[in-house]
Amino acid sequence: MASLDQKLVLITGGAGLLGLEHGVxxxxxGGIPILVDIDVEALxxxxxxxxxxxxxxxxxxxxxxxxxxxxxxELADEISTSLGDVDCLINNAAVNPTMDDGYSMISGALETYPIENWSREFEVGVTGALLMIQVFGAKMAGRGRGSIVNIASDLGVIAPDHRIYTPTRNMEDVTSFKPVSxxxxxxxxxGLTKYVATYWGHVNVRCNALAPGGVFNGQNESLVDGLEDRIPLRRMAYHDEYHDAVIFLCSDASSYMTGQVLVMDGGRSVW
Ligand SMILES: NC(=O)c1ccc[n+]([C@@H]2O[C@H](COP(=O)([O-])OP(=O)(O)OC[C@H]3O[C@@H](n4cnc5c(N)ncnc54)[C@H](O)[C@@H]3O)[C@@H](O)[C@H]2O)c1
Structure with a gap:
């Protein structure tokens, strides 16, 4: 049985939709989740x-x-004093522009995508993950034990199909694009997952990625239909459907696995 008995698991973006699920x-x-987030109220x-x-x-x-x-x-020092050693790190935080809000309408097209958005999204999703790994992963390496899980996406292994963002499903009609970033x-x-896996494999720190497909969260019907058409299991994910994968990747159940991507996308990426 996979167990996280009393293990301290740090989860970035912990106040978001999936961050809370990882915590649960x-x-x-049996582990102790530490939700880390920049948003005080959401936390x-x-x-x-x-x-x-x-x-x-x-x-x-x-x-x-x-x-x-x-x-x-500062956070690492405080946690080390108040709670002890962090056993697992889940890099989950991201700027995740949903296709239902105004963000993507502003930022959409590749030709005019604002570089400041690109930079900010990389700063949180990639640089932020690297900084967490530098600070907390290094401590794991020093102790000779730890598991790092990077939350990627099905869009980390395939490109977006922008046609789902228009009811006509014609590329010519798309006005709102999933941002290139x-x-x-x-x-x-x-890529960072694989790098860390080979860098710290000899000191027993594992690093894997989870690539989830989209979670149903009340998105508009046309978008959901378009997505479901591209998913062999014909539906988006339930919000709690990644629990076992998170437990597996954090725990010793995956003790002989590192540098890998666990793709859970209802089969979307195999079409
Ligand atoms: N929701 C989905 O359908 C889905 C699908 C595939 C992958 N993912 C990935 O799962 C992860 C979580 O997605 P979500 O839908 O829960 O996103 P979300 O937007 O609900 O949560 C992201 C959280 O990150 C936090 N955050 C942003 N910048 C931060 C910073 N600088 N420091 C600390 N925290 C910061 C935000 O405050 C927010 O609470 C993301 O990496 C996302 O790309 C989500």
Whole structure:
């Protein structure tokens, strides 16, 4: 049985939709999740939701900007004093422009995609993950034990099919595109996963990526239909459907696995 008994698991972007789910998964397996997020209010809301779902489990939350090395070093010192050694790190934070909000409408097309958006998204999704690995992964390497899980995406192994963002399904009619930074950043995160796996394999620190497909969260019907057409299992993921994968990758159940990408996308990437 996969177990995370009393293991400290740091989860970046812990206040978001999947961050909370990773926290619930960790607690279900007996571990202690530490949700780290830059958004104070969202973190408080995540705390309440966690308490409702897991009333008997310990949860830790910390406010920090993962793009600041100084803030992360301070966080590492504080956690080490108050809680102990971090056993697992889940790099989950990202700027994830959903296709239902105004963000993508502004940023859409490749030709005019603002470089400041590209830079910010890379700063959080790729540089932030690297900084976390530098600070917390290095401590794991020093102790000769640890597991790092980078949350990529199906768009880390395939390119977006922009036709799902228009009801006509014609590329000529698409006005709102998944930003180029998202897919490229997720490919980069998978590259980082492989690099860290070979860099620290000899000191027993494993690093794998999870590539989830889209989670249904009330997106508009046309988008959902378009996505489901491209998914062999004919549906988006349920919000709690990655729990076992997270437990598997964090725990000794995956002790002989490193540098790999676990793709859970309803089969989307095999078409
Ligand atoms: N939701 C999906 O359908 C889906 C599908 C595939 C992959 N993913 C990936 O899963 C991860 C989580 O997705 P989500 O939907 O929960 O996203 P989300 O937007 O709900 O959560 C992201 C969290 O990251 C936090 N964050 C942003 N910048 C930060 C910073 N500098 N420091 C600390 N925290 C910061 C945000 O405050 C937010 O709470 C992302 O990496 C995303 O790309 C999500």
């Amino acid at each position: 998964a960790v607690a279900t397996a 408080a809301a995540a705390r309440s939701k966690f308490a409702e779902r897991m009333p008997n489990s310990q949860l830790e939350t910390r406010v920090a900007d993962i793009c600041s090395r100084a803030a992360l070093e 998202y897919s490229v950043g997720k490919h980069a995160l998978i």
